[in-house]
Amino acid sequence: MKDKPDIEKVQQVIQQAENLEEIGLGGYKVVYKALVGGKIEAVKLVQIPSDESDETIRDENLRRIGRELDILAKCKSPYLVKLGSIAPHACEIDALEYLVYSEEYLPGDSLREMILKDYRPMREELAELGVCILKAVLELALMNVIHRDIKPDNIIKTNDPVRTYVLLDLGIAFQIGGTPITRNSARIPGTLYYIAPEMLDQGFRQNLDYRADLYTVALTLYEFASGDNPFAHSGDPQFTTLYRIKTQRPRPLRELRNDLPAEMCSLIDQLMRKLPALRPANFDQLIKEMERYR
Amino acid sequence: MKLFAQVGHGLGDKVTTGLKDKLIDGAIFSPKDLKRDTMVSRISEIRREYPDAEILIDPQFYVCLFANSPAINFGNISDWSCFRTFRKGELERSQNVDLVLEEYFREVADLEVTAVLAPNIYISQSFDSREAVIAKNFVRQAREIYDKSGNKRPLFASLIICREALQDRKEFEDFINDITMLETRPDGFYLIIASRASEALSDIYHTDVVANWMMLNLALSINGFEVINGYSDLLTPFLGAAGGVAGATGWWSNLRVFSIDRFFPSVGGRLPIIRYLSKLLLNRITFSEKEALIPFVPDVLNQLPHDQDYDLKHSPEPERSREVLQSWEALKSLIEELSDNDVARGLENCFQAISRAEQAYSEIASFGIVLDQKSRDEHILPLLNGLRQFKDRAEL
Numbered sequence: 001m002k003d004k005p006d007i008e009k010v011q012q013v014i015q016q017a018e019n020l021e022e023i024g025l026g027g028y029k030v031v032y033k034a035l036v037g038g039k040i041e042a043v044k045l046v047q048i049p050s051d052e053s054d055e056t057i058r059d060e061n062l063r064r065i066g067r068e069l070d071i072l073a074k075c076k077s078p079y080l081v082k083l084g085s086i087a088p089h090a091c092e093i094d095a096l097e098y099l100v101y102s103e104e105y106l107p108g109d110s111l112r113e114m115i116l117k118d119y120r121p122m123r124e125e126l127a128e129l130g131v132c133i134l135k136a137v138l139e140l141a142l143m144n145v146i147h148r149d150i151k152p153d154n155i156i157k158t159n160d161p162v163r164t165y166v167l168l169d170l171g172i173a174f175q176i177g178g179t180p181i182t183r184n185s186a187r188i189p190g191t192l193y194y195i196a197p198e199m200l201d202q203g204f205r206q207n208l209d210y211r212a213d214l215y216t217v218a219l220t221l222y223e224f225a226s227g228d229n230p231f232a233h234s235g236d237p238q239f240t241t242l243y244r245i246k247t248q249r250p251r252p253l254r255e256l257r258n259d260l261p262a263e264m265c266s267l268i269d270q271l272m273r274k275l276p277a278l279r280p281a282n283f284d285q286l287i288k289e290m291e292r293y294r
Numbered sequence: 295m296k297l298f299a300q301v302g303h304g305l306g307d308k309v310t311t312g313l314k315d316k317l318i319d320g321a322i323f324s325p326k327d328l329k330r331d332t333m334v335s336r337i338s339e340i341r342r343e344y345p346d347a348e349i350l351i352d353p354q355f356y357v358c359l360f361a362n363s364p365a366i367n368f369g370n371i372s373d374w375s376c377f378r379t380f381r382k383g384e385l386e387r388s389q390n391v392d393l394v395l396e397e398y399f400r401e402v403a404d405l406e407v408t409a410v411l412a413p414n415i416y417i418s419q420s421f422d423s424r425e426a427v428i429a430k431n432f433v434r435q436a437r438e439i440y441d442k443s444g445n446k447r448p449l450f451a452s453l454i455i456c457r458e459a460l461q462d463r464k465e466f467e468d469f470i471n472d473i474t475m476l477e478t479r480p481d482g483f484y485l486i487i488a489s490r491a492s493e494a495l496s497d498i499y500h501t502d503v504v505a506n507w508m509m510l511n512l513a514l515s516i517n518g519f520e521v522i523n524g525y526s527d528l529l530t531p532f533l534g535a536a537g538g539v540a541g542a543t544g545w546w547s548n549l550r551v552f553s554i555d556r557f558f559p560s561v562g563g564r565l566p567i568i569r570y571l572s573k574l575l576l577n578r579i580t581f582s583e584k585e586a587l588i589p590f591v592p593d594v595l596n597q598l599p600h601d602q603d604y605d606l607k608h609s610p611e612p613e614r615s616r617e618v619l620q621s622w623e624a625l626k627s628l629i630e631e632l633s634d635n636d637v638a639r640g641l642e643n644c645f646q647a648i649s650r651a652e653q654a655y656s657e658i659a660s661f662g663i664v665l666d667q668k669s670r671d672e673h674i675l676p677l678l679n680g681l682r683q684f685k686d687r688a689e690l
Contacts, residue, residue, distance in 0.1 A: 198471075207468065209475055249689050270516070273689050277470040277513040285518070 004030055005093040010045060013091045014100055017043050028061075033105055041084035041102040048090070048097045058097075065099050068170045071145055072103070078163040079136035080170075081106065106166055108159055111152035111224050118227065123260055126225050127293035129155070130268075132165040133217050134290060138283045141210035145170075150216035151194035152223055193232035194219060197246050197274045211276035214286075218271030218279075225268075226256040246274070264293050295534030295629045296320065297622060298348065300525055300544035303327040305336065308545060308618055313344045315599075317622035320348030320408070322524060322542050325377070326357075326369035326557065334405060341406045348408045348540075352484070352524060353398055355413030356454045357557050359385075359425075365558050376401045385415065385428045391435055399443040410445060411484045411522075412436040414452040416554065418488075421465040429453065430472060437478035448481040450522060453510075454552075456488045457497050460506040470510060474517040482520030482539070485510060489553045498551055499673040504529065504680025505687065508536035512637065512688050515539075525552035528576060530625055531632040531647075532677070535640030536684065543625065545618035567666075568617050570604055571624040572596065573631075576651045576677070578621070579669040581612050590661045591654055598623050638690045641681065648678050 004025065010032070011020050017034035020043065024031035032043045048061050065088070072083050084102030091098050109117075111129075121129065133155065140147055147170060154169045196212035223229045230250030232241045250272055254265035267289055271279050280286060296319035299309045305328065312318040321340070323333050337349050360366045361379030371377050376397035384390050398413050414432040417425045433451040440449045453473075460466055487507050489497035497503070507529065511521045515537030522540040523533050527550040530541025543549065547566065548556045569578035572594045579587070579594070581604055587594045595601060600623045603616035632647055634640035655671040684690075 207471060209471075211475075269689075275467055275471070275513070275687070277467070277474040278516060278688060280516050281474065282518050 003094075003096070005045070005096070005098075007032075009093050013093055013098075014043060014045075014086070016086050017041070017102070034102075036085050036102055039085070040105040040107075041086070042105045043084075043086060043100065043102045046099045048099055062099070069101065071140070071143065071170050074143060075139055077136050077139035079132040079166055080139060081166055081168045103168075106156045106158050106168075108157045111155045111157065111165075111220065114157065115152055115224060115227055120227060120257075121224055123264065123293050126221060126260065127264070127290050129157075129165050129224065130217070130221055130290035131287055131294065132163065133167055133220070134214075134283060134287050136167040137210060137213045137217060138287070140170075140213070141283070146208060146210055147213050147216075148199075149194070150213055150220055152220055155220065192238055193229055193241060195242075195245060196276075198276055200242060200246050209276065211279050211281050214271050214279050214281060215276075218268045221268050222250065222253055222272065225253060225260065228256065261293060264290075295530070295538060295633050296348065296540040297530060297626050297629060298322050298350070298522070298540055298542040299618075299622070300324075300542040300549040301327065302544050302546055302549045304545065306615055308615060309336075310340065310343065311619060312622050313340065313347050315619065315623070317600075317619060317626055319540070320350065322350045322352050322411075322522075324352050325354050325371045325374055326367075329370050330373035337406050349406065350409055350411050350450075350484075350522070351402065351405065351407055352411055352486075353402075353413040353452070355394065355398070356416035356452075357554070359415055360554070360557065363558070367557055367559060369557075374401060382424055382428065386424065388431055388435065391428070391431050392439055395432065395435055395439040396443070399440055399445060403443060403445055407447065409448040409450060409481070410440065411450045411452055412440070412480065414454060416454045416456070416488065417459055418456050418554075420459050420462060421469040422462075426459075426469065430469075433473060433480070433483075434476060434478065437476075437480050440480075448520075450482045450484045450520070451480040452484045452486070454486045454488060457490075457500065457503045460487065461502045463502075463506075466506055466509075470513045474513055474519075480519070482522060483514055484522045484524060485538075486524040486552045489551050491553050491555050493547060493551075494553075495551065495668070495673065496676075498529070499676040501676050501679040501683055504532070504677060505683035508533060508680070508684040509687060511536040511538040512684075525550060527551065528571075528625070528673075531629045532644050532681070534629055534633050535637065535644050536688075537637060541625075541629075543618075543621065545615075545621075565614070568612050568614055569668075571621045573624050573628050574650060574654050575669075575671075576628075576647060577669060577671075577673060580666055581606070583665055583669055587658065587663065590663065591657050593654065596624050596627065598627055600624075637688070641685055641690055644681055645678075648674060648681065652678075 007020055017036050020032040020034045022030060023033045028047045028049060030045045034041060034043045046065055048058055069088055082104045084104055086100060086102035088099055088101035091100055137147065149169055154167060156166050156168060158164060158166055194216050196215040199212060231244040252265060253268050254262055273279050299312055299318050299321040301309065301321050301323045309321045340347055340349060354371055357368060358379050359382060394413055402410055414429050415425060417429050436449060436451045487503065511533045514521045521538040523530065523538050524542050526533055526541035527543040533541055567580045570581050570584040571578045573596050574593045584594060584604060600620040603620055604612045632640060632643040634643060652674050
């Protein structure tokens with residue numbers, strides 16, 4: 001976040017939270033670990049970008065955050081992050097407008113941190129990740145919501161055996177049949193390295209469905225298993241990555257992890273096919289298949 | 295993969311012999327070609343004698359939009375009380391679609407079919423058309439209406455698509471993305487790809503048509519649907535490699551390649567020359583060509599029991615009614631050879647079969663033997679390119 005506010009000032013504004021400690025930083029967001037009512041929670045401070053000459057930008061951002069919170073409030077799956085005890089409210093720091101709310105704090109490493117430590121999961125662990133995240137995506141799909149930002153950074157490995165992996169951040173989730181929030185329809189939401197190929201098509205919102213999330217679940221499993229994002233290589237121009245996403249077939253996972261069952265690798269490869277129709281999309285079957293390897 | 299008889303007029307005992315000899319697994323009947331009562335009694339007979347046979351009826355509702363064509367020949371379809379003609383505009387109203395489905399399911403309920411093929415219209419131009427919208431509506435509504443009928447047999451939604459529609463890749467991909475995401479799902483699909491004319495083999499043996507027909511089989515099977523291919527003839531083993539569960543072919547050329555021409559008067563002419571389906575050549579050659587080729591390329595002979603029907607020691611030409619039995623036998627054997635549970639391995643088998651055919655045709659040419667136009671190798675290149683395109687797009 002540009003012009004990140006001073007933590008002392010944040011502390012003054014969010015009086016329900018004590019002992020703020022920064023644990024994450026995004027384009028428009030700072031995440032703090034804090035004590036809220038005697039319990040540790042993740043407090044989110046989201047800047048509401050606005051433009052004096054265009055009031056709709058502020059409205060658009062408010063609606064986006066509101067949608068994330070609405071979806072989170074409805075979710076029952078243990079594999080999706082839960083809202084915390086600070087209800088969303090607006091505040092102002094150094095003449096900038098923010099929205100504050102809290103989510104449960106999930107102790108543990110993100111998959112990104114684990115990948116950076118060269119951690120490679122065993123079969124059972126990879127399958128467990130698959131089952132947890134597929135169940136999270138299923139819950140969203142039943143609400144006609146597409147997450148659109150599933151990636152190693154947004155998945156936490158917890159110490160809780162009931163919910164080993166939890167999916168975070170519904171900030172750019174897409175409601176099928178909902179009112180469009182983004183005014184610029186040409187803009188591609190999501191992290192460009194983790195974007196389903198169909199989202200690069202013109203007018204993709206017309207046809208987008210949960211198979212875009214199945215693709216990114218598979219890409220995340222692939223990267224966690226192999227340590228390699230097959231489309232994004234450091235130093236490459238963004239266009240190269242997007243071109244690869246659209247046209248290049250990733251190396252079969254089995255070539256990188258020959259200790260994993262061939263059928264499991266093949267399933268992950270299939271979910272990364274460019275054409276959504278060629279991805280197996282039956283949740284029951286997918287979850288059952290993954291459960292076989294746990 | 296199963297092989298079905300695509301039934302037309304001149305049924306005779308072909309289907310029962312095919313079932314007795316285990317050359318086919320069942321039959322797809324056509325209301326146009328048999329009087330309804332005759333069809334009902336033939337189906338009963340078959341079910342009694344061959345209880346394992348799968349018996350289906352293609353509703354042929356797809357001709358309903360052709361009522362204004364002066365020469366249209368509905369044949370015996372009019373025997374079906376549920377059949378009537380429509381204008382496109384009428385079928386844009388979903389209550390009419392529901393009504394067609396409801397009436398058909400009611401009428402077919404008492405017949406001894408093993409599964410029900412739902413009616414649909416013909417997508418005659420493109421996937422981005424009113425027809426495609428109506429067709430998708432038929433597919434979407436089929437399950438719900440069928441369940442209300444109380445019928446417990448498997449339900450297959452039909453898709454009847456002109457080959458031209460398969461040539462626009464973007465529209466085709468949008469279409470399959472749509473139909474693989476149905477909220478109410480039939481158990482499978484009955485697929486027909488239509489040529490402009492039954493004799494226009496180049497319509498079907500076309501790179502895009504082969505590739506996209508296989509893509510349809512793969513996408514639907516990946517998504518848990520069973521795919522029965524109507525009029526798939528020699529492409530049957532290839533569609534099986536792509537995930538199809540069944541294909542069908544019959545005794546006349548209009549039962550091997552589908553064309554809406556089937557509902558218009560034929561131009562007549564002589565009966566076609568009797569042909570022999572050579573597994574090696576992936577093609578039918580005339581019976582006299584078969585005789586001429588054996589001394590030079592003996593492998594054109596399949597070495598299967600029905601080869602003896604083509605033994606010319608006792609008659610100047612094979613018996614016409616045996617021709618289809620030889621075709622079914624050769625296809626069944628080819629299906630067994632090429633099929634594999636793994637799509638990539640099945641596809642590799644198909645490539646090898648084409649490569650063997652290519653080599654055999656080169657050998658034939660090297661002996662200076664000139665074949666009849668239909669017997670030549672014109673199908674090889676589109677097949678090969680179709681398979682290559684399929685392999686690439688299916689990321690196999």
